[in-house]
Amino acid sequence: MTERDAIVIGGGIGGLQAAHTFARAGLAPLLLESRGTPGGLVFGAPVGGVWVDLGAESFAKRSREVAALCAELGLETVDPAGGSWVWSHRRRPGSPDDATPGHAIRIPHGVLGIPTDLDDPIVAQILSPEGLARARADLTMGAGPGAGAEDLASLVEARLGREVLDRLVDPIAGGVHSAHPSRLAVDVVSPGLRAALTQEGSLVRAAAAVRAAAPEGAVVSSASGGLFTLPRALVSRIDELGGSVATRRVVTGIAREGEVWSVTHHEAGRAPNPADPPVPVGEPQVDTTTRLVVALDGRAALSLLGSLDSLGVSDWELPRGADLAQVCVVLADPRLDAGPRGSGLLVTPLDEGAPRRVQAKAITHYSIKWPRVVAGTGLHVLRVSYGRAGIPTPEPTLADALADASVLLGVELDPASVAGHAVVHFPNSLPPQTPEHRARVADLTARLAQEPGLAITGAWFAGTGLAAVIPHATRVAEELAR
Numbered sequence: 001m002t003e004r005d006a007i008v009i010g011g012g013i014g015g016l017q018a019a020h021t022f023a024r025a026g027l028a029p030l031l032l033e034s035r036g037t038p039g040g041l042v043f044g045a046p047v048g049g050v051w052v053d054l055g056a057e058s059f060a061k062r063s064r065e066v067a068a069l070c071a072e073l074g075l076e077t078v079d080p081a082g083g084s085w086v087w088s089h090r091r092r093p094g095s096p097d098d099a100t101p102g103h104a105i106r107i108p109h110g111v112l113g114i115p116t117d118l119d120d121p122i123v124a125q126i127l128s129p130e131g132l133a134r135a136r137a138d139l140t141m142g143a144g145p146g147a148g149a150e151d152l153a154s155l156v157e158a159r160l161g162r163e164v165l166d167r168l169v170d171p172i173a174g175g176v177h178s179a180h181p182s183r184l185a186v187d188v189v190s191p192g193l194r195a196a197l198t199q200e201g202s203l204v205r206a207a208a209a210v211r212a213a214a215p216e217g218a219v220v221s222s223a224s225g226g227l228f229t230l231p232r233a234l235v236s237r238i239d240e241l242g243g244s245v246a247t248r249r250v251v252t253g254i255a256r257e258g259e260v261w262s263v264t265h266h267e268a269g270r271a272p273n274p275a276d277p278p279v280p281v282g283e284p285q286v287d288t289t290t291r292l293v294v295a296l297d298g299r300a301a302l303s304l305l306g307s308l309d310s311l312g313v314s315d316w317e318l319p320r321g322a323d324l325a326q327v328c329v330v331l332a333d334p335r336l337d338a339g340p341r342g343s344g345l346l347v348t349p350l351d352e353g354a355p356r357r358v359q360a361k362a363i364t365h366y367s368i369k370w371p372r373v374v375a376g377t378g379l380h381v382l383r384v385s386y387g388r389a390g391i392p393t394p395e396p397t398l399a400d401a402l403a404d405a406s407v408l409l410g411v412e413l414d415p416a417s418v419a420g421h422a423v424v425h426f427p428n429s430l431p432p433q434t435p436e437h438r439a440r441v442a443d444l445t446a447r448l449a450q451e452p453g454l455a456i457t458g459a460w461f462a463g464t465g466l467a468a469v470i471p472h473a474t475r476v477a478e479e480l481a482r
């Protein structure tokens with residue numbers, strides 16, 4: 001048994017930031033991560049000879065802590081280039097009946113698809129005249145309607161009507177969070193929006209106020225060399241400050257005796273299906289501490305915390321996430337230099353009666369969005385995403401991705417131009433932050449007081465995305481370090 005100043009279980013971005021916070025406070029934490037490389041869902045790999053992000057690639061600027069962390073680690077941050085678009089499966093309004101269905105529209109300025117200006121001509125391109133008239137009712141109906149709505153869909157429908165929900169908020173918020181807006185707690189996906197509604201008496205004006213309060217420029221930003229450089233920089237800094245990051249260590253149990261936590265871990269072996277998480281092999285090793293942070297993904301966290309009766313989590317089933325897959329294509333095609341759809345395009349989920357020409361749910365033109373990552377290579381990078389909540393697991397191929405990208409970008413792509421590609425699967429991913437889930441998290445937070453020295457962080461607990469996870473991980477580790 002080795003006694004440690006602090007132990008962090010899980011080396012995703014939440015665990016790394018918790019360990020970094022301990023190390024900054026003068027402690028020597030041990031972080032245990034089951035995979036060979038820390039970073040969790042923030043990871044990159046070389047594709048076609050270029051290192052690119054294959055997991056998360058940006059962070060929301062609404063919380064300033066992520067940019068501040070990058071600066072502290074010496075990483076330059078950069079806003080994305082190029083605007084973004086939404087793909088409608090319907091024919092362009094006014095086009096002849098025999099025109100091919102489907103068209104791309106610029107995304108209007110807004111918050112999760114809620115426009116900040118209903119007079120923006122792009123809004124009139126997306127909504128029918130009736131839909132726009134219904135949305136305008138928001139401006140004069142006072143703060144009452146929708147004020148009690150906990151999920152995003154109820155709020156938007158009550159204020160702006162069904163069309164804004166279906167044609168803007170569902171493709172944009174639903175695309176980002178891989179869940180229908182009815183399954184997204186407003187206060188988690190857009191903190192401050194409901195308070196702004198009360199103040200402004202209109203959801204459109206509330207969205208404008210939320211945007212005005214956020215840092216200038218785009219709503220997201222990234223590390224200029226790729227977001228995958230952030231976990232690497234965190235590992236180096238933890239090491240410099242005297243902490244240690246142990247990879248290929250699977251934690252199998254935690255227990256408390258008085259104020260001392262013991263953590264049992266094993267060497268990580270390959271699961272029979274290499275896509276599954278590593279499995280424990282060999283002799284157990286036990287480390288002890290009085291400061292323990294569990295920073296795992298939700299399922300792994302609940303399975304570990306289930307042994308602590310006081311927390312009452314053994315019957316907790318997380319909301320099911322979506323089975324996502326992504327094809328990253330690196331190719332040489334100068335016709336893409338102009339960025340025909342800017343930084344990318346989100347595809348409207350369903351349009352009754354319209355034939356679908358594409359199966360993808362989104363495409364990111366990564367090399368236009370983050371030009372510095374591929375600077376000097378002459379190559380383009382497309383990340384074509386598949387999968388939505390409630391539909392069968394997608395198995396996209398390179399050919400599917402090229403066909404969909406050709407339609408969405410309006411450029412017929414040639415397989416011969418492809419320098420490399422990678423298909424990545426994210427099973428049961430991004431469990432939605434439903435109001436019920438948040439209520440259970442609040443209950444568990446209260447119960448944690450019965451387990452001194454223990455903290456929980458990670459997206460399932462703190463909220464999805466780096467802007468939620470990083471400040472939360474910092475706060476819980478600071479509290480334990482005191």
Ligand SMILES: Cc1cc2nc3c(=O)[nH]c(=O)nc-3n(C[C@H](O)[C@H](O)[C@H](O)COP(=O)(O)OP(=O)(O)OC[C@H]3O[C@@H](n4cnc5c(N)ncnc54)[C@H](O)[C@@H]3O)c2cc1C
Pocket residue numbers: 009010011012013014015032033034035038039040041042055056057058059060249250251252277295296297300324426429430457458459460463464465466467469
């Ligand atoms: C496709 C995709 C794209 C995304 N894009 C963005 C984006 O652009 N911007 C954004 O802000 N967010 C994005 N997100 C969400 C974001 O990536 C996550 O919210 C965040 O990275 C979660 O970090 P985490 O530390 O909570 O968990 P994870 O990254 O899941 O880390 C948990 C870690 O625990 C380890 N682990 C599991 N079990 C054990 C065990 N028994 N012992 C030891 N270690 C274990 C895992 O290997 C993993 O490294 C995206 C998510 C997905 C799926």
